[in-house]
Amino acid sequence: MKQLSREEILSMTMDLCRRYKTDHAVAILNTSSENTLRFALNRPTQHMGNEVLSLSIAVAKNCQEAMITTNCVSTNQLDSAVQEVLKLAEYAPQNPEFIGPVCQQEYNETKTWFNSTAQLNHNDITSAVNVMCEHAKTKHVDLFGNFGVIKGLLSIKNTEGLSLEQPYTEVKVNVTGRTKQGGSSRVMTKEGDWNYIVPLKISETATDVAIRSSNPHTINPGKYTVILSPNAVLELLMYLVFAMDARESELGQSYFSNAKGGTRTGERLFDPLVTISSLYDHPRMPTMPFGTAFGSGGSSVGMLFSYGLPMQNRTWIEKGVVKSLRYSPYWAWKNKKLPTGYPQNIVMDGSVTPEDEIIKDTKKGIYISSFWYTSSTNMNTLSVTGLTRDGVFYIENGQIQRPLVNFRFNDSLVHVLNQISAIGLSEKAEGEYISGIAPPLRVDAFNLSSISEAV
Amino acid sequence: MDNILKAGIEAAVESGAEFGEARWHEVQNQVLMARGQVLTHARNSRESGMGIRAYYNGAWGFAGAQAETVDEASKLGKKAVDIAKASAHIQHSPLQLTPVKSYQENWISPVQIDPMSVSVKEKAELLLELNALMMKEEYVRDGMMHMRFLKHHKIYANSIGSLIDQTQLWSNIDGRAVAVGTGKYATRGFQLSPKGIGYEIVDEKFLFERAKQVGREAAEKLRAKPIKEEISDLILLPNHTRLVIHETIGHATELDRVLGWEADYAGTSFATPDKLGSLAFGAPILNVTADRTQSGGLATCAFDDEGIPSQEWKIIKEGVLIDYSTTRDTAPFIGHLQSHGCAFADHWSSVPILRMANIGIDSGGINAPDLDQLISDTKSGVIIDGMDSFSIDHQRINFQFGGDYCRRIQNGKISEVISHLTYEGSNPMFWNSIDAICRKEFWRPQGIWGCAKGQPVQTAALTHGSAPLRLHNIKIRSVD
Numbered sequence: 001m002k003q004l005s006r007e008e009i010l011s012m013t014m015d016l017c018r019r020y021k022t023d024h025a026v027a028i029l030n031t032s033s034e035n036t037l038r039f040a041l042n043r044p045t046q047h048m049g050n051e052v053l054s055l056s057i058a059v060a061k062n063c064q065e066a067m068i069t070t071n072c073v074s075t076n077q078l079d080s081a082v083q084e085v086l087k088l089a090e091y092a093p094q095n096p097e098f099i100g101p102v103c104q105q106e107y108n109e110t111k112t113w114f115n116s117t118a119q120l121n122h123n124d125i126t127s128a129v130n131v132m133c134e135h136a137k138t139k140h141v142d143l144f145g146n147f148g149v150i151k152g153l154l155s156i157k158n159t160e161g162l163s164l165e166q167p168y169t170e171v172k173v174n175v176t177g178r179t180k181q182g183g184s185s186r187v188m189t190k191e192g193d194w195n196y197i198v199p200l201k202i203s204e205t206a207t208d209v210a211i212r213s214s215n216p217h218t219i220n221p222g223k224y225t226v227i228l229s230p231n232a233v234l235e236l237l238m239y240l241v242f243a244m245d246a247r248e249s250e251l252g253q254s255y256f257s258n259a260k261g262g263t264r265t266g267e268r269l270f271d272p273l274v275t276i277s278s279l280y281d282h283p284r285m286p287t288m289p290f291g292t293a294f295g296s297g298g299s300s301v302g303m304l305f306s307y308g309l310p311m312q313n314r315t316w317i318e319k320g321v322v323k324s325l326r327y328s329p330y331w332a333w334k335n336k337k338l339p340t341g342y343p344q345n346i347v348m349d350g351s352v353t354p355e356d357e358i359i360k361d362t363k364k365g366i367y368i369s370s371f372w373y374t375s376s377t378n379m380n381t382l383s384v385t386g387l388t389r390d391g392v393f394y395i396e397n398g399q400i401q402r403p404l405v406n407f408r409f410n411d412s413l414v415h416v417l418n419q420i421s422a423i424g425l426s427e428k429a430e431g432e433y434i435s436g437i438a439p440p441l442r443v444d445a446f447n448l449s450s451i452s453e454a455v
Numbered sequence: 456m457d458n459i460l461k462a463g464i465e466a467a468v469e470s471g472a473e474f475g476e477a478r479w480h481e482v483q484n485q486v487l488m489a490r491g492q493v494l495t496h497a498r499n500s501r502e503s504g505m506g507i508r509a510y511y512n513g514a515w516g517f518a519g520a521q522a523e524t525v526d527e528a529s530k531l532g533k534k535a536v537d538i539a540k541a542s543a544h545i546q547h548s549p550l551q552l553t554p555v556k557s558y559q560e561n562w563i564s565p566v567q568i569d570p571m572s573v574s575v576k577e578k579a580e581l582l583l584e585l586n587a588l589m590m591k592e593e594y595v596r597d598g599m600m601h602m603r604f605l606k607h608h609k610i611y612a613n614s615i616g617s618l619i620d621q622t623q624l625w626s627n628i629d630g631r632a633v634a635v636g637t638g639k640y641a642t643r644g645f646q647l648s649p650k651g652i653g654y655e656i657v658d659e660k661f662l663f664e665r666a667k668q669v670g671r672e673a674a675e676k677l678r679a680k681p682i683k684e685e686i687s688d689l690i691l692l693p694n695h696t697r698l699v700i701h702e703t704i705g706h707a708t709e710l711d712r713v714l715g716w717e718a719d720y721a722g723t724s725f726a727t728p729d730k731l732g733s734l735a736f737g738a739p740i741l742n743v744t745a746d747r748t749q750s751g752g753l754a755t756c757a758f759d760d761e762g763i764p765s766q767e768w769k770i771i772k773e774g775v776l777i778d779y780s781t782t783r784d785t786a787p788f789i790g791h792l793q794s795h796g797c798a799f800a801d802h803w804s805s806v807p808i809l810r811m812a813n814i815g816i817d818s819g820g821i822n823a824p825d826l827d828q829l830i831s832d833t834k835s836g837v838i839i840d841g842m843d844s845f846s847i848d849h850q851r852i853n854f855q856f857g858g859d860y861c862r863r864i865q866n867g868k869i870s871e872v873i874s875h876l877t878y879e880g881s882n883p884m885f886w887n888s889i890d891a892i893c894r895k896e897f898w899r900p901q902g903i904w905g906c907a908k909g910q911p912v913q914t915a916a917l918t919h920g921s922a923p924l925r926l927h928n929i930k931i932r933s934v935d
Contacts, residue, residue: 034804037542038910040716044542045550045784048517049534050804054502066575069500071521084499091575092497093583126541133545144718146910174910176719186719251596252635259638300486300496373722375846377857377934378875380639385855385877385934387848408846408853408879410934450879454725454850 006031009073010157013057016082017159022089024060024100025159026304029053032152037125040144042133049122057085058304063098064089067301099329101158102308110286116194117169118151125149132203136177139207145175149194154288162308166288171197176390177206183214183403184455186370186390188231188430192286209369213391213403218451221407225365225421226446227358227395230429230438235371237276237346238434239384240413244316246325246335255382255414256325263325270320270417278343280311284428285435287311287344293328294342302328309341316343320417343434350426350439358422358442360398365442367393367400371409382413387452406455407448419444460612462525463507466532468614472509472539474552475532476613478760479505480803483606485570489582490599491590497575504803509535513549514542515784519804551787553794555762557616562757564624565750566653570604573654578602581659582630585666589632592670594677596640597633603904604654605916607801609760617762625649625753625916626656627904630666634673641676643669644841644859648694649902649916650751672860672872679874681933688836688864689878689926690829695839695858696816697901697919703882704736704743705811705919707851708770709797710779714788718849721908725850725882726776728789734776737886742817743771745780747796752813753902753916754799760807763796770814774887782809801913808909815900815920816892823894826923831867832891837876837931838862838869844877855879857934878931885926893922 004012010027017025031053038046058067059082066088070081129147136143148171155165169192177185185206191197228236249256249263256264280287293306306329315323324340332339359367374386385408392404422442429438460477467475481503488496505528506519516539522528543549586598604626611619627649634641645665650656691699706724711717713724726734736743747765749755757765761783770778779789780797798807824832841859848854861876862869900920907914 034911036911038716040714040718041548043546043548044514045716046515046517046806046808047538047542048519048804048806049538050519051521052519052804053521066497066499068498069502071502071504081501088497088499088575091579092494093576093579095493095495097493097495122538122541126545130545142715144715146719148911174719178715178718253597253633253640257640300498302495372849373846375844375855377844377877381935383875383934385844385846387846387853389849406848408848408855410855410877450853452848452853454848454852 004073004075006155009055009078010155012075012078013082014157014159016079017059020082020086022059022061022086026058026101026307027157028056028304028307029155030152032150034148034150035122035125036146036148037129038146039129039133041142042137044129047122056304057081058301059085059089060098060100061086061089063094064092065095065098065301066092067304097330099305099333101160101305102162103160104162105310107289107310108281110281110289112192112286112288113167114169114193117149117171117192120149120194128199131199132175135200135203136207139211141177141179141207141210143175143177143203143206148172156307164290164308173197173202175202175206177210178455179210179214181214182216182455183210184390185209185213190430190435209391216403216405218405219394221448221450223445223447225362225442225444227362227365227367228441228443229369230427230440231370231431232368233348233438233441234346234429234431234436235374236384236413236416237348237438238431239376239382241276241316241343241346243379243382244325246327247331249325255379256322265322265325268321269414270317271420272319273420273423274317274320274417275315275349276317277313277315277347278345279313279347280344281313282345282347282437285345291341291344293339306339309339311341311344314340346434346436348426348438351423353424355424355440358424358440359395359400361422362395362398362442365395366404367395377410384413385410406452408450408452409447410449411447416443416446456610457612457618459522459525459528460610463505463522463528463532464612464614466529467507467509467536470533470536472511472536474510474614475507476611476762477505477507478800478803479610481608482802485604487575487578487582487602489579489586491586491597492583494579494583505531506800506803507531507535508806509539510552511536511539512543512546514539514546516542517806550784552783553786553792555615555783558758558762559618560757561620563622564651566624568654570626570654585630585662588663588666589670592674594634594636594674595632595670596635598630599633600630602628611758611760611762613762619758619762621756621758623651623756624653625651625904626653628657632670632673634677636677639677641673643673643676645669648900649753649904651753651755652751675872676874679872681874681935684930684932686928687931688833689929690833690836690838690864690923692840692923693899693901693921694841696921696924697903698842698845699856700814700816700919700921701903701906702845702847703851703854703885705814707882708779709809709811710781710785710789711809713779714785717908720910722849722851725852730776731789732775732777734883735774735887736771736776736883737774738889739774740819740892741771741774741886741889742769743814744817745770745812745814747812749813749900749918751900752918753904754810754813754918759796759798760800761794761798763794766795768795780809780811785809799915801915805913808913810915811917813918816924818895818898818922819892821894823892826893826897829891829893829923829925830864830869833864833925834866836864837873838864852882873933875934876931877934878929880929888927888929889924890927891925893924897922
């Protein structure tokens with residue numbers, strides 16, 4: 001059986017959609033080559049290499065819409081897939097909120113492909129992991145983590161004439177360091193360009209923090225002045241930015257809802273030090289120049305139809321004031337606004353003060369390296385719980401005095417972002433679910449509600 | 456397909472693999488979602504491919520692709536060995552594997568009605584009708600219904616001659632009412648617990664009753680008052696306990712976590728092998744059974760993804776930790792000669808990883824109370840129905856869970872709803888404070904669909920059965 005080329009798959013899909021008289025259709029083809037090595041206790045536990053293809057097709061006819069995802073892409077299989085998705089749409093009720101696909105627009109260029117990464121193979125990954133683990137062994141630290149490399153190509157075509165293609169590469173390295181004395185650390189790195197990854201440096205950071213956090217002391221839970229690392233700040237900001245949906249806000253289902261109706265856009269809700277944006281073209285974490293209006297939890301048919309929205313830099317909070325909310329295509333149309341696109345990163349402005357200076361300026365406080373297993377407890381008040389992880393340190397008279405046992409925290413982001421007593425230099429930060437740029441923050445009266453003995 | 460799988464395995468063995476296994480895996484998925492009177496999502500997916508895993512010199516290598524011919528499978532087999540060899544090069548302490556026997560079997564989930572045989576129109580109309588019912592209630596602004604069916608068809612073969620053809624089907628329908636008023640909003644959810652069965656899961660009478668009820672309860676939650684921190688007894692209903700079992704017992708007794716293999720992402724465990732046979736994980740009335748043969752269970756199948764037959768075994772007996780969930784490469788670390796068969800891969804491109812079985816708390820004996828007796832026997836406490844927020848620490852010790860619909864119990868009677876109630880527990884103290892479990896008639900299997908683990912992340916589904924149970928002296932508070 002002849003294998004179709006990428007161009008043939010997409011063109012044939014569009015031809016089939018026209019032949020079967022869909023009103024609108026979009027096809028998104030993603031192919032990637034993925035290599036991942038997982039390791040624990042300084043040795044490999046899993047090592048995989050995959051060649052992946054995924055084709056998603058969304059169609060609409062009489063405002064009835066549906067989508068299908070498949071990796072079966074022969075001529076006959078494409079015909080079957082288009083017929084199946086049309087049948088699915090035919091049975092779906094008309095969507096009164098239907099908004100058709102995006103037309104071709106002006107897009108800026110972003111660089112998401114790096115040859116340095118694309119040429120890596122499983123032997124290179126093994127060598128990099130070996131460098132990290134061998135270094136850790138000399139420090140009596142155990143490393144755990146994964147080292148993943150992806151190279152791929154994303155293509156989009158729709159019935160409105162949109163045709164886009166963007167290659168991408170990604171190296172993702174997550175490393176946890178542990179000592180037998182209860183020390184722990186975590187380094188999370190995601191880059192498009194392999195040249196930014198220095199395995200030995202990752203291991204040096206992981207081993208250093210693991211050693212420094214060994215033999216932790218216990219202190220009582222309570223409200224403390226804390227210094228949150230950029231990673232910890234990013235983890236909390238995720239709950240804020242994801243809550244900034246215009247529709248939810250206007251319908252009274254968000255912290256950003258005005259109790260008297262409408263939204264709180266224009267209100268000062270946070271400390272004037274707080275400015276938060278999404279920047280698709282940030283030089284340290286460029287994202288695709290086009291995107292979609294929804295996150296993965298949103299309407300996926302709508303997500304496909306909105307693929308191709310030009311990404312725009314957008315400020316969500318400026319000097320503590322709510323500047324803009326996120327608009328889906330339907331809600332934007334209803335409110336005579338432009339759809340915003342879904343944020344692909346979070347950027348919080350900082351100052352010129354290095355983190356060390358903030359520590360030096362702190363009489364008593366606790367430094368928190370990262371959070372883990374955070375969960376929203378009340379979105380009316382943007383309340384979040386979670387645990388500290390991988391390096392908690394007691395600060396006294398401007399110096400880190402000793403490592404501490406972990407805590408559970410329970411606090412509201414509204415409180416956190418109104419109790420900032422110092423803000424530092426922003427730097428690249430990584431969370432489990434989003435990348436960003438964030439500063440270290442010193443926050444007063446942060447609620448560390450109980451002790452967590454876990455390492 | 457059998458010949459293609461065998462070709463992949465043969466190529467792996469010829470390239471030096473000491474053991475090889477190949478899995479052709481098709482995942483079929485249908486998801487429908489409705490918000491208010493809009494069907495926001497109608498999606499089918501069907502993806503298939505092959506994953507080959509090779510064991511060489513104490514290291515694994517895995518390669519996945521859409522191998523559809525003998526040649527493509529052979530290339531994949533060789534690639535898996537190449538990857539294994541790369542890992543073996545730095546494997547200073549080789550992984551050992553428990554033995555596996557050769558099997559030739561077929562198995563399919565017990566399905567009465569194939570979900571794909573029911574039209575999307577019928578399903579969509581049901582979801583919209585349920586939303587309309589929820590939205591009839593005062594203050595309810597939105598209904599959010601969701602329906603999903605997922606089929607895993609796997610053909611597994613290995614280098615000792617196994618050939619196992621299995622189809623697992625998971626079905627689920629759930630929903631949520633959103634009430635808005637008094638300057639805030641509240642949600643109340645309901646679910647026909649996801650099960651390993653077909654469309655017969657859809658019990659319309661039950662759904663219509665529950666939709667009206669959760670609409671009322673969502674509005675009721677708007678008026679609920681918060682409480683300050685206090686110590687209280689808790690009665691947990693099975694639709695809440697499932698998550699507590701999952702997080703505090705199921706994950707804590709996965710041997711890969713216990714060994715530290717998930718330290719970077721999913722977390723580890725306090726229940727280490729030195730405590731096996733001695734740790735009082737709970738009070739003596741606590742018995743926990745792992746069972747991959749349980750009828751309708753989401754983790755139920757005939758063989759795991761390493762070709763090991765499904766089993767039933769005790770994890771906790773009379774309160775004491777006695778065993779773990781294991782796979783072929785983890786069981787040797789505790790001296791076990793056999794795996795409990797807990798390997799699962801969620802996609803053809805996924806490496807099989809250790810996943811807990813269906814893990815349930817055994818019901819109380821014949822003299823155990825019914826739910827009414829349990830409530831009337833509680834002087835002061837809270838009864839929790841459904842799940843809300845959840846967070847647990849890295850070793851499964853400190854945890855905090857929220858309940859969806861939480862009501863006071865005073866002098867044996869249920870009273871007012873409490874706003875945004877959470878409680879905090881600590882393992883193993885929490886399970887040592889259990890003092891009553893209702894009897895067998897009240898035991899309910901409850902599914903969890905969407906358990907994330909592994910890097911890259913994989914999703915599994917499992918069932919956690921329990922009867923209503925009571926815990927003493929738990930710290931509770933509202934988050935308002």
